[in-house]
Amino acid sequence: MKPEELKYTKTHEWIKIDGDVATVGVSDHAQHEMGDIVFVDLPKVGAKLEKGKQACVVESVKSAFDIYSPVSGEVSEVNNKLSEDPALLNQSPIDNGWIYKMKVSNADVSDLMDFKAYQEFIKTEVH
C-alpha cells in the first residue's frame, strides 16, 4: 500500500477501504512521534468498534497512546505479528504494521483527510 492511497484521521490513524473491509493502522508521522513501540494491545476479533471511539492501545517505552477507530464496524482480523514484534509498527507502519481489519457497513470516509491534506494538517500541528 502507498501512503498516498490512504485516508487519515486527525488522531493520526490511516484507513484503507476495500469493498466492505477496512484496514486500520497509525501513520508514519504518528509512529515517529510515539518513539520505540514495545506493546500493542490488539482489539479482539468480533469486537464492535464505533467511529471516533477507542479501538486499542499502542505503547512506546515512554507512554501509552489510544488508537481511535476511523469508522464503525466489527473487527474481522488483527495483526498478530505485532504481538511478537511490536517494532514492526515503527519499521513499516503501513505494510507490515497494520493493526486490525474490520467489516464495515457504512464505509463513508468523506470526512477523513487524503494524504495531501494530512501532510498539511501535520504541519499545522507541529509544536
Place this chain on the structure above:
Amino acid sequence: MNTNTLRKTALNSTCRKYGGRMVDFHGWELPIQFEGITKEHNAVRTGAGIFDVSHMGQIFVSGPDAAAFLDYINANDVKKLENNQGCYSHLPNGRRGIVDDVINFCLDKKSNRYLVIVNATTTLKDYEWMLENSKGFNVKIENKSGDYSMVAIQGPKTISIMKKFEPAILKFGRFSIVESSFNGEKIFVSRTGYTGEDGFEVAAPHKVINEIWEKFFELGKPEGLIPCGLGARDTLRLESGYLLYGNDIDDEHTTYEANYGWVVKLKKDKFIGKEIYEKQKAEGLKIRLIGLVTETGIPREGCKVFYQGKLTGTLQSATFSPTLKKGIGVGYFDMPQLKPGDSLEVEIRGKNIKATVHDLPFYKGGAFGKVYTEN
C-alpha cells in the same frame, strides 16, 4: 506548552543540533530522546552514551565544621570520607521523610572543602534546608548551581574515553571525584551516574561545557558513543533500582521504607532524623518499596496493585524495561513481607494484569560489580 518560561541549559542548541527531541522536564527544556530510547538504553548497557544533566545542582560546603555539618544533615557517614571520595545519601527531613537524595564529595579534607550534588527540582529547597540547619556550625554554604553545567558519560566503554580525558579518576573506584581543568577552567570529574553502568560525570562552567561535549564525541567515536535523553535515563535508572526523588521518595517516605536502609548509619553520634530511623527500625515497616514485573502490558506510574484481590499499593515509577523486555515498576505496598516470586495483579486501563514481585534492582549493570582501576 509555553516555551518562553522554560530554562535552557548551556547545551540546549548542541542537543538540538544532535537531533534531541526537546521536552519540558520540570521547567527545564531537555531532550527526551535523540534516535530512540531503546537504542540509547542499549548503548549505555553495552557501549557508551552521553547525557546533558546540567539541570542537576551543585552546592559547595566549606569551613572548619564542613564535615561535621554534612554528617549532621546526612543519613550516611560523610565524616569518614577521605580526599577524592564520595557517598550517596539521603537528607532526612526530621519527620518521616527525605528532603532529597544527594551525593556528597570530599574535595579536600584538610582544607574542609566538600561538594554536594543535588536534584534539579530540589536545589533551592536543599540549599535553604542546609542554611536553616547550619546554626552552630562554622560553615560556608554556596549554591553554585547557576554557574555549572554537567554532562554524564555512561557505559562500559567510557573507561577508554576517560583514559584520554582525565585518567586521574581511573585510579579510584565508584563515587570518587577529582578536580581537573579544561581549557583553563576548573572542572570536577566524578565516577558516578544514574544508569547502573560504570561511568563518569563532569561538572564544568557553562563556557566550556560545549567543548567538553564535543571532546567526548571526538574521543568516543571509536567506542560508538551516542547522545542519550531523559527517556533512556529513566529506563536505565529504574532497571537499576535507583530512586527518583518526587516519585519514589519524598517528604512523606523514609529511607527504610524506600528499601535503602544501607544508607542509614545509626552508629553515627547524632544526625537529623536519627530517632525516627531508630524507632522505625525497632517497630518494623508498615509499607515498603517493592518491585514487580509484568509479562504482558506495561505498568505505569499510578497503577493500582492487588494481592489476592486486595489493594496493596500503587506504582510510584513504572515503565518498559528494554533489558528485561518486560514491564517493570516499583511502589509502596502495605505488605512489606512480600518476597520475589509472589503473585500480584496490576490494574492497567481497567484490566487486571498478572505481575510478580521482583528483586531490586531489576538488573545489575557494571556499576554493581568491581570496576576497573589503574594503579
